[in-house]
Amino acid sequence: MEFIEQIRENNKHHDISSVELTPLLEEANKTYQEQFDDTVFFERSLFINWTCGIADCKYCYLSTQPKQAKHAIRHPASIYAEALICKLMGWKVGYITGGLRVEEHSYIINLLDTLHVVLGEQIMMNFGPYTKSEVSLFKPHVTGMGSAIESFDEELHNYICPSKPLKALKNFLGHLQEQGMKKLITIILGMGEKKEDVQEVIAQIKNYDINIVQLCFLKPQEHTVFDDVPSPDPNYMAWWIAQLRIAIPTLHIKVALVRERISDTSLYLQAGANNVTRFMVFKDFASEYAAELEEECKKAHRRLQGHFSEVPPIDIDKEVNQLALEENLKEQIRSKAKQYYERLLRCQREHEAED
Numbered sequence: 001m002e003f004i005e006q007i008r009e010n011n012k013h014h015d016i017s018s019v020e021l022t023p024l025l026e027e028a029n030k031t032y033q034e035q036f037d038d039t040v041f042f043e044r045s046l047f048i049n050w051t052c053g054i055a056d057c058k059y060c061y062l063s064t065q066p067k068q069a070k071h072a073i074r075h076p077a078s079i080y081a082e083a084l085i086c087k088l089m090g091w092k093v094g095y096i097t098g099g100l101r102v103e104e105h106s107y108i109i110n111l112l113d114t115l116h117v118v119l120g121e122q123i124m125m126n127f128g129p130y131t132k133s134e135v136s137l138f139k140p141h142v143t144g145m146g147s148a149i150e151s152f153d154e155e156l157h158n159y160i161c162p163s164k165p166l167k168a169l170k171n172f173l174g175h176l177q178e179q180g181m182k183k184l185i186t187i188i189l190g191m192g193e194k195k196e197d198v199q200e201v202i203a204q205i206k207n208y209d210i211n212i213v214q215l216c217f218l219k220p221q222e223h224t225v226f227d228d229v230p231s232p233d234p235n236y237m238a239w240w241i242a243q244l245r246i247a248i249p250t251l252h253i254k255v256a257l258v259r260e261r262i263s264d265t266s267l268y269l270q271a272g273a274n275n276v277t278r279f280m281v282f283k284d285f286a287s288e289y290a291a292e293l294e295e296e297c298k299k300a301h302r303r304l305q306g307h308f309s310e311v312p313p314i315d316i317d318k319e320v321n322q323l324a325l326e327e328n329l330k331e332q333i334r335s336k337a338k339q340y341y342e343r344l345l346r347c348q349r350e351h352e353a354e355d
């Protein structure tokens with residue numbers, strides 16, 4: 001059977017009935033409460049480029065684009081400014097990410113060290129795989145590393161990501177384990193996995209002692225082989241979260257939101273998710289989506305940290321002045337941070353005008 005046919009076939013078996021889901025949710029919620037407090041935070045991923053050195057993963061937008069030149073590397077001051085605004089708004093920064101094998105290692109290390117100054121803490125890197133020596137090189141500059149593991153089914157994975165084989169990703173996880181580093185994986189649901197594959201994922205999480213799992217839906221991109229493959233149902237996402245929560249109570253589970261799935265946030269939290277990512281905060285700040293996110297957290301009896309509907313007063317000049325960085329760079333960060341801050345204020349004004 002052609003892979004794409006197999007993916008469609010497997011996706012047909014993703015239906016989860018309420019009879020199956022309800023008791024799972026109860027158990028998962030109880031397990032979550034035994035391990036964690038009632039807070040939930042929003043985590044922003046910092047993209048450092050819009051290009052990729054391999055650009056052939058079959059689900060990825062970049063695989064449909066001509067190879068981008070170096071100008072698709074984001075200006076560092078913009079990354080630092082975004083990080084600063086996130087910190088001041090009470091949102092967390094999880095990691096830097098982007099296309100693979102674009103920048104020099106020294107460039108990435110400098111980014112990580114400067115972000116450490118801006119945020120007052122180190123963060124993770126979320127792109128891979130990297131070799132053993134590369135992992136050793138990055139280790140002093142990060143709290144951990146990770147990568148998307150599109151599927152633990154080797155044949156399927158290597159069909160989807162021909163230049164990023166599963167073996168290389170597993171070796172990468174092995175290097176992180178040897179170094180005693182924190183590990184993150186991203187699982188994308190809807191790309192041909194079967195329900196029973198959850199057991200293999202649980203086994204691999206235990207095997208590599210993975211600390212954080214980020215769950216995403218396949219978001220079909222035009223002109224890819226997944227173009228018309230539908231995204232899975234929210235109950236299916238909740239089912240995966242609950243299975244992972246129950247099997248590995250201490251696992252940190254993040255769930256990636258898209259606008260049309262914000263109304264399912266309480267379901268994911270009840271299933272045992274710790275936090276949410278991918279909310280388009282610089283577009284949807286103070287919007288009905290932000291209000292819905294706040295409501296959904298309340299519905300799940302969780303306290304959402306940070307600001308989503310009202311911009312607090314922030315003295316950008318003061319905040320930037322106190323960073324232990326070179327003056328010229330601070331000037332660039334100041335200017336960009338003011339643009340980000342103004343963007344949030346503009347969102348707030350626009351949505352107030354609509355009310």
Ligand code: SF4
Nearest residue numbers: 052055056057060099
């Ligand atoms: S490595 Fe990441 S950015 Fe590059 S093609 Fe694959 S999914 Fe896209």
